[in-house]
Amino acid sequence: MTALIRYQADLLVRSQRWLAPVLLYLAFLAVGVRSGEPVLDSLGYTAAGMLPVTAWLVRVCVTQEPPAARAVVAAAAGGQPRAHLAALLAALGCAGLLGTAATAVVLAISDPASTDHSVRVPLPPAGAAGLLATACCVLLGAATGALCGRPLLHGRGWSVAATVLVALLALVTAGSPAKAAVTGLVSGSLTGTVHVPVLPLLGAAAVAAAAVALACRLTAMRG
Amino acid sequence: MLRGVDLALPARSLVRVEGANGTGKSTLLRLLAGIDAPSEGRITGRRPRTAYVPERFPAALPFTAAGYLVHLGRVQGLRTADAADRAHEWLTRFGAAAYARTPLAELSKGTSQKVAVAQSLLAEPELLVLDEAWTGLDTEARGELDRAVAERVTAGATVVFVDHDPRRLAGTVDTAYRFEGLGLTTAPLAALDPRVRVEATAPPGTPLPAGLPGAPAYTLAADGTASLSVPAAHSDALLRALLTARPPWHIGGVAPVPDPQPHRSTTRDGDRTP
Structure with missing residues:
Protein backbone atom coordinates (compact mmCIF):
# COMPACT_ATOMS: atom_id res chain seq x y z
CA MET A 1 0.00 0.00 0.00
CA THR A 2 2.87 2.38 0.80
CA ALA A 3 4.28 1.90 -2.71
CA LEU A 4 0.86 2.56 -4.22
CA ILE A 5 0.33 5.75 -2.23
CA ARG A 6 3.85 6.86 -3.11
CA TYR A 7 3.10 6.27 -6.80
CA GLN A 8 -0.16 8.22 -6.62
CA ALA A 9 1.38 11.07 -4.61
CA ASP A 10 4.32 11.32 -7.02
CA LEU A 11 1.87 11.35 -9.90
CA LEU A 12 -0.09 14.17 -8.24
CA VAL A 13 3.01 16.25 -7.51
CA ARG A 14 4.52 15.82 -10.99
CA SER A 15 1.26 16.32 -12.87
CA GLN A 16 1.03 19.85 -11.39
CA ARG A 17 -2.73 19.47 -11.39
CA TRP A 18 -2.59 20.24 -7.65
CA LEU A 19 -1.63 23.82 -8.52
CA ALA A 20 -5.15 25.03 -9.35
CA PRO A 21 -6.86 23.94 -6.12
CA VAL A 22 -3.90 25.02 -3.97
CA LEU A 23 -3.67 28.44 -5.63
CA LEU A 24 -7.43 28.87 -5.24
CA TYR A 25 -7.10 28.05 -1.56
CA LEU A 26 -4.23 30.52 -1.12
CA ALA A 27 -6.29 33.23 -2.83
CA PHE A 28 -9.22 32.36 -0.58
CA LEU A 29 -6.97 32.72 2.48
CA ALA A 30 -5.43 35.95 1.19
CA VAL A 31 -8.92 37.44 0.90
CA GLY A 32 -10.21 36.31 4.28
CA VAL A 33 -7.29 36.03 6.68
CA ARG A 34 -5.42 39.08 7.93
CA SER A 35 -2.61 39.39 10.42
CA GLY A 36 -3.93 40.48 13.85
CA GLU A 37 -7.53 39.34 13.31
CA PRO A 38 -9.32 37.16 15.89
CA VAL A 39 -7.82 33.69 15.81
CA LEU A 40 -10.99 31.58 16.06
CA ASP A 41 -12.73 33.43 13.21
CA SER A 42 -9.73 32.96 10.96
CA LEU A 43 -9.42 29.28 11.91
CA GLY A 44 -13.07 28.69 11.03
CA TYR A 45 -12.59 30.36 7.66
CA THR A 46 -9.38 28.40 6.98
CA ALA A 47 -11.05 25.10 7.83
CA ALA A 48 -14.16 25.77 5.74
CA GLY A 49 -12.04 26.50 2.66
CA MET A 50 -10.40 23.09 2.88
CA LEU A 51 -13.63 21.23 2.10
CA PRO A 52 -14.01 22.12 -1.59
CA VAL A 53 -10.22 22.12 -2.04
CA THR A 54 -9.99 18.54 -0.74
CA ALA A 55 -12.87 17.46 -2.96
CA TRP A 56 -10.99 18.96 -5.93
CA LEU A 57 -7.72 17.24 -4.97
CA VAL A 58 -9.52 13.90 -4.69
CA ARG A 59 -11.03 14.48 -8.13
CA VAL A 60 -7.56 15.19 -9.51
CA CYS A 61 -6.13 12.02 -7.95
CA VAL A 62 -8.82 9.62 -9.17
CA THR A 63 -8.76 10.95 -12.74
CA GLN A 64 -5.03 11.50 -13.26
CA GLU A 65 -4.23 8.12 -14.85
CA PRO A 66 -5.31 7.02 -18.33
CA PRO A 67 -7.46 3.84 -18.13
CA ALA A 68 -4.67 1.59 -19.46
CA ALA A 69 -2.20 2.79 -16.81
CA ARG A 70 -4.88 2.29 -14.18
CA ALA A 71 -5.44 -1.29 -15.34
CA VAL A 72 -1.70 -2.01 -15.17
CA VAL A 73 -1.48 -0.71 -11.60
CA ALA A 74 -4.69 -2.48 -10.56
CA ALA A 75 -3.35 -5.84 -11.77
CA ALA A 76 -0.04 -5.31 -9.94
CA ALA A 77 -1.78 -4.07 -6.79
CA GLY A 78 -4.28 -6.92 -6.57
CA GLY A 79 -7.41 -5.18 -7.79
CA GLN A 80 -8.87 -1.80 -8.56
CA PRO A 81 -10.23 -1.21 -5.02
CA ARG A 82 -6.70 -1.11 -3.60
CA ALA A 83 -5.44 1.16 -6.37
CA HIS A 84 -8.41 3.47 -5.89
CA LEU A 85 -7.93 3.54 -2.12
CA ALA A 86 -4.31 4.58 -2.67
CA ALA A 87 -5.42 7.46 -4.90
CA LEU A 88 -7.94 8.63 -2.30
CA LEU A 89 -5.40 8.35 0.52
CA ALA A 90 -2.78 10.27 -1.48
CA ALA A 91 -5.28 13.11 -2.01
CA LEU A 92 -6.30 12.96 1.65
CA GLY A 93 -2.66 13.14 2.74
CA CYS A 94 -1.90 16.13 0.53
CA ALA A 95 -5.03 17.92 1.73
CA GLY A 96 -4.11 17.13 5.34
CA LEU A 97 -0.65 18.66 4.88
CA LEU A 98 -2.09 21.77 3.23
CA GLY A 99 -4.74 22.20 5.95
CA THR A 100 -2.22 21.71 8.76
CA ALA A 101 0.17 24.23 7.24
CA ALA A 102 -2.62 26.78 6.76
CA THR A 103 -3.82 26.29 10.34
CA ALA A 104 -0.28 26.76 11.67
CA VAL A 105 0.18 29.99 9.71
CA VAL A 106 -3.18 31.35 10.91
CA LEU A 107 -2.29 30.51 14.51
CA ALA A 108 1.02 32.35 14.14
CA ILE A 109 -0.31 35.57 12.63
CA SER A 110 -3.73 35.97 14.27
CA ASP A 111 -4.61 37.85 17.43
CA PRO A 112 -5.37 35.33 20.20
CA ALA A 113 -8.53 37.14 21.27
CA SER A 114 -12.32 37.08 20.83
CA THR A 115 -14.02 38.90 17.95
CA ASP A 116 -14.23 42.22 19.86
CA HIS A 117 -10.62 41.74 21.04
CA SER A 118 -11.78 41.87 24.70
CA VAL A 119 -11.28 38.25 25.86
CA ARG A 120 -7.95 36.40 25.56
CA VAL A 121 -8.17 33.06 23.75
CA PRO A 122 -5.55 30.48 24.85
CA LEU A 123 -3.60 29.38 21.76
CA PRO A 124 -3.06 25.62 22.42
CA PRO A 125 -6.78 24.74 22.70
CA ALA A 126 -7.54 27.15 19.84
CA GLY A 127 -4.92 25.36 17.73
CA ALA A 128 -6.37 21.95 18.62
CA ALA A 129 -9.87 23.14 17.75
CA GLY A 130 -8.63 24.60 14.46
CA LEU A 131 -6.83 21.38 13.51
CA LEU A 132 -9.84 19.21 14.33
CA ALA A 133 -12.18 21.52 12.40
CA THR A 134 -9.79 21.37 9.43
CA ALA A 135 -9.73 17.59 9.74
CA CYS A 136 -13.55 17.55 9.70
CA CYS A 137 -13.62 19.61 6.51
CA VAL A 138 -10.83 17.58 4.86
CA LEU A 139 -12.62 14.29 5.62
CA LEU A 140 -15.97 15.55 4.35
CA GLY A 141 -14.25 17.02 1.30
CA ALA A 142 -12.68 13.62 0.62
CA ALA A 143 -16.09 11.97 0.98
CA THR A 144 -17.54 14.50 -1.45
CA GLY A 145 -14.77 13.92 -3.97
CA ALA A 146 -15.04 10.14 -3.62
CA LEU A 147 -18.82 10.10 -4.14
CA CYS A 148 -18.98 12.68 -6.94
CA GLY A 149 -16.25 11.24 -9.16
CA ARG A 150 -15.16 7.96 -10.70
CA PRO A 151 -16.55 5.25 -10.27
CA LEU A 152 -19.93 6.70 -9.24
CA LEU A 153 -20.08 9.56 -11.74
CA HIS A 154 -18.08 9.18 -14.94
CA GLY A 155 -19.06 12.22 -16.99
CA ARG A 156 -16.86 15.24 -16.33
CA GLY A 157 -19.69 17.79 -16.39
CA TRP A 158 -21.96 15.92 -13.98
CA SER A 159 -19.03 15.08 -11.78
CA VAL A 160 -17.81 18.68 -11.43
CA ALA A 161 -21.34 20.03 -10.94
CA ALA A 162 -22.09 17.42 -8.28
CA THR A 163 -18.78 18.07 -6.50
CA VAL A 164 -19.42 21.82 -6.28
CA LEU A 165 -23.02 21.35 -5.14
CA VAL A 166 -22.30 18.68 -2.52
CA ALA A 167 -19.28 20.58 -1.18
CA LEU A 168 -21.45 23.68 -0.74
CA LEU A 169 -24.25 21.70 0.90
CA ALA A 170 -21.75 19.99 3.25
CA LEU A 171 -20.68 23.44 4.46
CA VAL A 172 -24.14 24.99 5.00
CA THR A 173 -26.55 22.13 5.80
CA ALA A 174 -27.56 21.90 9.45
CA GLY A 175 -26.28 18.65 10.93
CA SER A 176 -23.21 18.44 8.71
CA PRO A 177 -20.10 17.81 10.82
CA ALA A 178 -18.19 20.45 8.84
CA LYS A 179 -20.86 23.05 9.47
CA ALA A 180 -20.95 22.12 13.19
CA ALA A 181 -17.15 22.37 13.52
CA VAL A 182 -16.87 25.71 11.67
CA THR A 183 -19.88 27.23 13.45
CA GLY A 184 -18.41 26.11 16.77
CA LEU A 185 -15.23 28.08 16.06
CA VAL A 186 -16.93 31.22 14.71
CA SER A 187 -19.62 31.43 17.38
CA GLY A 188 -17.07 30.64 20.08
CA SER A 189 -15.06 33.59 18.83
CA LEU A 190 -17.86 35.98 19.86
CA THR A 191 -17.39 35.08 23.52
CA GLY A 192 -13.80 33.92 23.38
CA THR A 193 -14.64 30.29 24.22
CA VAL A 194 -12.98 27.42 22.38
CA HIS A 195 -15.24 24.53 21.24
CA VAL A 196 -13.08 21.55 20.32
CA PRO A 197 -15.12 19.67 17.66
CA VAL A 198 -14.58 16.06 18.76
CA LEU A 199 -18.06 14.76 17.90
CA PRO A 200 -18.14 16.41 14.45
CA LEU A 201 -14.72 14.86 13.75
CA LEU A 202 -16.03 11.38 14.61
CA GLY A 203 -19.06 12.00 12.39
CA ALA A 204 -16.90 13.23 9.52
CA ALA A 205 -14.56 10.24 9.89
CA ALA A 206 -17.52 7.84 9.73
CA VAL A 207 -18.97 9.55 6.64
CA ALA A 208 -15.57 9.60 4.91
CA ALA A 209 -14.88 5.93 5.72
CA ALA A 210 -18.28 4.90 4.33
CA ALA A 211 -17.87 7.00 1.18
CA VAL A 212 -14.34 5.71 0.53
CA ALA A 213 -15.38 2.10 1.13
CA LEU A 214 -18.32 2.44 -1.27
CA ALA A 215 -16.24 4.11 -3.99
CA CYS A 216 -13.44 1.52 -3.72
CA ARG A 217 -15.86 -1.42 -3.83
CA LEU A 218 -17.54 -0.05 -6.92
CA THR A 219 -14.30 0.44 -8.88
CA ALA A 220 -14.03 -3.32 -9.51
CA MET A 221 -17.47 -3.30 -11.16
CA ARG A 222 -17.77 0.09 -12.81
CA GLY A 223 -14.13 1.08 -13.39
CA MET B 1 -20.15 -9.22 -21.83
CA LEU B 2 -19.23 -12.77 -20.97
CA ARG B 3 -21.46 -15.61 -19.82
CA GLY B 4 -20.95 -19.28 -19.24
CA VAL B 5 -17.19 -19.02 -19.31
CA ASP B 6 -15.43 -21.77 -17.43
CA LEU B 7 -11.68 -22.16 -17.46
CA ALA B 8 -8.87 -23.33 -15.25
CA LEU B 9 -5.36 -21.92 -15.34
CA PRO B 10 -2.80 -24.49 -14.22
CA ALA B 11 0.64 -23.41 -13.09
CA ARG B 12 3.50 -23.70 -15.58
CA SER B 13 1.30 -23.26 -18.62
CA LEU B 14 0.90 -21.02 -21.63
CA VAL B 15 -2.72 -20.29 -22.50
CA ARG B 16 -3.88 -18.64 -25.69
CA VAL B 17 -7.26 -16.92 -26.01
CA GLU B 18 -8.58 -16.19 -29.48
CA GLY B 19 -11.76 -14.89 -31.05
CA ALA B 20 -13.07 -12.17 -33.32
CA ASN B 21 -12.99 -8.51 -32.32
CA GLY B 22 -15.51 -7.57 -29.64
CA THR B 23 -16.20 -11.12 -28.44
CA GLY B 24 -14.85 -10.46 -24.97
CA LYS B 25 -11.20 -11.48 -25.05
CA SER B 26 -10.06 -8.30 -23.33
CA THR B 27 -12.89 -8.54 -20.79
CA LEU B 28 -11.84 -12.08 -19.92
CA LEU B 29 -8.21 -11.02 -19.60
CA ARG B 30 -9.15 -8.14 -17.29
CA LEU B 31 -11.12 -10.57 -15.11
CA LEU B 32 -8.20 -13.01 -15.03
CA ALA B 33 -5.77 -10.21 -14.16
CA GLY B 34 -8.00 -9.23 -11.24
CA ILE B 35 -8.64 -5.74 -12.61
CA ASP B 36 -12.41 -6.18 -12.80
CA ALA B 37 -14.64 -8.34 -10.66
CA PRO B 38 -17.30 -10.54 -12.31
CA SER B 39 -20.88 -9.34 -11.77
CA GLU B 40 -21.98 -12.99 -11.71
CA GLY B 41 -19.97 -16.13 -11.15
CA ARG B 42 -16.69 -16.24 -9.34
CA ILE B 43 -12.97 -16.62 -9.58
CA THR B 44 -11.53 -19.11 -7.14
CA GLY B 45 -8.02 -19.86 -5.97
CA ARG B 46 -5.32 -17.79 -4.32
CA ARG B 47 -4.75 -14.53 -6.18
CA PRO B 48 -1.26 -15.00 -7.69
CA ARG B 49 1.20 -12.14 -8.06
CA THR B 50 -0.13 -10.73 -11.30
CA ALA B 51 1.14 -8.47 -14.05
CA TYR B 52 -0.85 -7.20 -17.01
CA VAL B 53 0.07 -5.60 -20.31
CA PRO B 54 -2.71 -3.70 -22.06
CA GLU B 55 -3.06 -3.62 -25.81
CA ARG B 56 -2.29 0.08 -26.03
CA PHE B 57 -0.34 1.86 -23.35
CA PRO B 58 -0.93 5.58 -23.77
CA ALA B 59 1.88 6.88 -21.67
CA ALA B 60 0.38 10.20 -20.60
CA LEU B 61 2.03 9.99 -17.21
CA PRO B 62 4.49 12.56 -15.85
CA PHE B 63 7.32 10.06 -15.25
CA THR B 64 10.45 9.05 -17.09
CA ALA B 65 10.46 5.46 -18.38
CA ALA B 66 12.82 4.35 -15.58
CA GLY B 67 10.91 6.35 -12.96
CA TYR B 68 7.65 4.70 -13.95
CA LEU B 69 9.20 1.24 -13.89
CA VAL B 70 10.66 1.82 -10.41
CA HIS B 71 7.23 2.85 -9.12
CA LEU B 72 5.60 -0.21 -10.68
CA GLY B 73 8.36 -2.47 -9.34
CA ARG B 74 7.70 -1.17 -5.84
CA VAL B 75 3.95 -1.68 -6.27
CA GLN B 76 4.78 -5.27 -7.22
CA GLY B 77 6.72 -5.64 -3.98
CA LEU B 78 10.33 -4.93 -4.96
CA ARG B 79 12.69 -2.72 -2.98
CA THR B 80 13.64 0.53 -4.71
CA ALA B 81 17.21 -0.54 -5.58
CA ASP B 82 16.01 -3.89 -6.96
CA ALA B 83 13.28 -2.19 -8.94
CA ALA B 84 15.80 0.22 -10.48
CA ASP B 85 18.20 -2.62 -11.39
CA ARG B 86 15.50 -4.71 -12.99
CA ALA B 87 14.02 -1.72 -14.80
CA HIS B 88 17.42 -1.15 -16.39
CA GLU B 89 17.83 -4.84 -17.19
CA TRP B 90 14.44 -5.17 -18.93
CA LEU B 91 14.76 -1.91 -20.82
CA THR B 92 18.12 -3.18 -22.07
CA ARG B 93 16.66 -6.53 -23.10
CA PHE B 94 13.98 -4.79 -25.13
CA GLY B 95 16.48 -2.39 -26.68
CA ALA B 96 15.06 0.67 -24.93
CA ALA B 97 17.84 1.41 -22.43
CA ALA B 98 18.58 4.67 -24.23
CA TYR B 99 15.10 5.91 -23.32
CA ALA B 100 15.36 5.27 -19.57
CA ARG B 101 15.58 8.99 -18.80
CA THR B 102 13.06 10.06 -21.44
CA PRO B 103 9.65 11.27 -20.20
CA LEU B 104 6.94 8.73 -21.05
CA ALA B 105 5.00 11.39 -22.93
CA GLU B 106 7.88 11.80 -25.42
CA LEU B 107 8.27 8.10 -26.22
CA SER B 108 7.20 6.64 -29.54
CA LYS B 109 4.28 4.22 -29.53
CA GLY B 110 6.58 1.21 -29.84
CA THR B 111 8.90 2.34 -27.05
CA SER B 112 5.92 2.99 -24.74
CA GLN B 113 4.79 -0.56 -25.44
CA LYS B 114 8.28 -1.77 -24.49
CA VAL B 115 7.91 0.07 -21.16
CA ALA B 116 4.48 -1.55 -20.66
CA VAL B 117 5.97 -4.98 -21.35
CA ALA B 118 9.00 -4.30 -19.13
CA GLN B 119 6.82 -3.37 -16.14
CA SER B 120 5.04 -6.72 -16.38
CA LEU B 121 8.28 -8.68 -16.16
CA LEU B 122 9.98 -6.71 -13.35
CA ALA B 123 8.87 -8.80 -10.39
CA GLU B 124 8.67 -12.29 -11.94
CA PRO B 125 4.86 -12.52 -11.82
CA GLU B 126 3.13 -15.84 -11.17
CA LEU B 127 0.37 -14.88 -13.58
CA LEU B 128 1.23 -12.82 -16.65
CA VAL B 129 -1.66 -11.53 -18.74
CA LEU B 130 -0.75 -10.15 -22.17
CA ASP B 131 -3.47 -8.43 -24.20
CA GLU B 132 -1.89 -8.15 -27.65
CA ALA B 133 1.32 -7.05 -25.99
CA TRP B 134 3.28 -7.77 -29.20
CA THR B 135 1.38 -5.15 -31.19
CA GLY B 136 3.61 -2.17 -31.87
CA LEU B 137 6.87 -3.88 -30.87
CA ASP B 138 9.70 -4.16 -33.38
CA THR B 139 10.88 -7.60 -34.53
CA GLU B 140 13.72 -7.89 -32.01
CA ALA B 141 11.47 -6.90 -29.13
CA ARG B 142 8.82 -9.40 -30.25
CA GLY B 143 11.43 -12.14 -30.20
CA GLU B 144 12.62 -10.97 -26.78
CA LEU B 145 9.04 -11.04 -25.45
CA ASP B 146 8.62 -14.58 -26.83
CA ARG B 147 11.76 -15.58 -24.93
CA ALA B 148 10.62 -13.78 -21.76
CA VAL B 149 7.28 -15.60 -21.90
CA ALA B 150 9.06 -18.93 -22.33
CA GLU B 151 11.25 -18.09 -19.31
CA ARG B 152 8.23 -17.28 -17.15
CA VAL B 153 6.48 -20.53 -18.08
CA THR B 154 9.64 -22.52 -17.43
CA ALA B 155 9.90 -20.86 -14.02
CA GLY B 156 6.42 -22.14 -13.16
CA ALA B 157 4.23 -19.15 -14.00
CA THR B 158 0.99 -19.09 -15.93
CA VAL B 159 0.94 -16.87 -19.00
CA VAL B 160 -2.36 -16.00 -20.70
CA PHE B 161 -2.23 -14.10 -23.96
CA VAL B 162 -4.25 -12.77 -26.86
CA ASP B 163 -2.56 -12.05 -30.16
CA HIS B 164 -3.82 -11.67 -33.68
CA ASP B 165 -0.92 -13.66 -35.12
CA PRO B 166 -2.11 -17.30 -34.99
CA ARG B 167 1.54 -18.44 -35.10
CA ARG B 168 2.47 -16.45 -31.98
CA LEU B 169 4.36 -18.85 -29.67
CA ALA B 170 3.03 -21.76 -31.74
CA GLY B 171 4.45 -25.03 -30.51
CA THR B 172 4.71 -23.87 -26.91
CA VAL B 173 1.03 -23.09 -26.25
CA ASP B 174 -0.46 -25.63 -23.85
CA THR B 175 -4.12 -24.75 -24.22
CA ALA B 176 -5.99 -22.49 -26.62
CA TYR B 177 -9.50 -21.17 -26.06
CA ARG B 178 -11.71 -19.58 -28.66
CA PHE B 179 -14.72 -17.31 -28.13
CA GLU B 180 -17.75 -18.48 -30.05
CA GLY B 181 -20.99 -16.58 -29.47
CA LEU B 182 -21.03 -15.84 -25.75
CA GLY B 183 -19.17 -19.01 -24.81
CA LEU B 184 -15.61 -20.21 -24.69
CA THR B 185 -14.53 -23.43 -26.38
CA THR B 186 -11.21 -25.21 -26.57
CA ALA B 187 -9.49 -24.41 -29.84
CA PRO B 188 -7.06 -26.62 -31.75
CA LEU B 189 -3.43 -25.66 -31.21
CA ALA B 190 -1.75 -24.00 -34.15
CA ALA B 191 0.79 -26.38 -35.63
CA LEU B 192 4.37 -25.34 -36.08
CA ASP B 193 5.21 -23.91 -39.47
CA PRO B 194 5.93 -26.87 -41.76
Missing part, protein backbone atom coordinates in the same frame (compact mmCIF):
# COMPACT_ATOMS: atom_id res chain seq x y z
CA ARG B 195 9.62 -26.82 -42.66
CA VAL B 196 11.50 -28.07 -45.67
CA ARG B 197 15.00 -29.55 -45.70
CA VAL B 198 17.29 -28.73 -48.62
CA GLU B 199 20.47 -30.71 -49.34
CA ALA B 200 22.95 -28.77 -51.46
CA THR B 201 26.56 -29.27 -52.58
CA ALA B 202 29.31 -26.89 -53.69
CA PRO B 203 33.12 -27.21 -54.08
CA PRO B 204 34.68 -27.98 -50.67
CA GLY B 205 35.39 -24.83 -48.65
CA THR B 206 32.65 -22.72 -50.27
CA PRO B 207 30.81 -20.72 -47.59
CA LEU B 208 27.03 -20.47 -47.73
CA PRO B 209 25.86 -17.22 -49.37
CA ALA B 210 25.06 -14.51 -46.82
CA GLY B 211 21.49 -13.42 -46.12
CA LEU B 212 19.71 -16.57 -47.31
CA PRO B 213 15.88 -16.23 -47.36
CA GLY B 214 14.01 -17.61 -44.37
CA ALA B 215 17.09 -17.53 -42.09
CA PRO B 216 17.70 -21.27 -42.54
CA ALA B 217 19.11 -23.50 -39.86
CA TYR B 218 22.00 -25.33 -41.53
CA THR B 219 24.92 -27.69 -41.14
CA LEU B 220 27.89 -27.38 -43.48
CA ALA B 221 30.23 -30.37 -43.90
CA ALA B 222 33.91 -30.08 -44.93
CA ASP B 223 33.22 -31.92 -48.20
CA GLY B 224 31.02 -29.02 -49.36
CA THR B 225 27.67 -30.64 -48.51
CA ALA B 226 25.15 -28.41 -46.73
CA SER B 227 21.85 -29.31 -45.15
CA LEU B 228 19.47 -26.37 -44.67
CA SER B 229 16.04 -26.23 -43.07
CA VAL B 230 13.60 -23.33 -43.64
CA PRO B 231 9.88 -22.66 -43.17
CA ALA B 232 8.08 -24.05 -46.25
CA ALA B 233 7.05 -20.57 -47.33
CA HIS B 234 10.71 -19.68 -47.91
CA SER B 235 11.88 -22.87 -49.63
CA ASP B 236 11.47 -21.62 -53.22
CA ALA B 237 13.31 -18.41 -52.50
CA LEU B 238 16.07 -20.38 -50.76
CA LEU B 239 16.48 -22.69 -53.74
CA ARG B 240 16.64 -19.72 -56.10
CA ALA B 241 19.28 -18.05 -53.96
CA LEU B 242 21.40 -21.21 -53.82
CA LEU B 243 21.13 -21.88 -57.56
CA THR B 244 22.02 -18.31 -58.54
CA ALA B 245 24.86 -17.93 -56.03
CA ARG B 246 28.47 -17.57 -57.25
CA PRO B 247 29.69 -20.30 -57.31
CA PRO B 248 26.26 -21.97 -57.76
CA TRP B 249 25.16 -24.72 -55.42
CA HIS B 250 23.98 -28.06 -56.72
CA ILE B 251 20.67 -29.13 -55.15
CA GLY B 252 20.88 -32.74 -54.01
CA GLY B 253 17.44 -33.09 -52.52
CA VAL B 254 14.37 -31.28 -51.13
CA ALA B 255 12.11 -32.95 -48.56
CA PRO B 256 9.55 -31.91 -45.95
CA VAL B 257 10.80 -32.07 -42.38
CA PRO B 258 8.64 -34.41 -40.23
CA ASP B 259 6.38 -32.37 -37.91
CA PRO B 260 7.84 -32.21 -34.41
CA GLN B 261 5.47 -32.87 -31.52
CA PRO B 262 3.79 -29.49 -30.82
CA HIS B 263 3.00 -30.38 -27.19
CA ARG B 264 5.65 -29.99 -24.57
CA SER B 265 5.58 -32.69 -21.97
CA THR B 266 5.77 -30.85 -18.68
CA THR B 267 4.78 -31.90 -15.23
CA ARG B 268 1.92 -29.88 -13.82
CA ASP B 269 2.41 -29.06 -10.19
CA GLY B 270 -0.47 -27.39 -8.44
CA ASP B 271 -3.46 -25.90 -10.15
CA ARG B 272 -4.43 -22.29 -10.08
CA THR B 273 -8.10 -22.01 -10.86
CA PRO B 274 -9.45 -18.54 -11.45
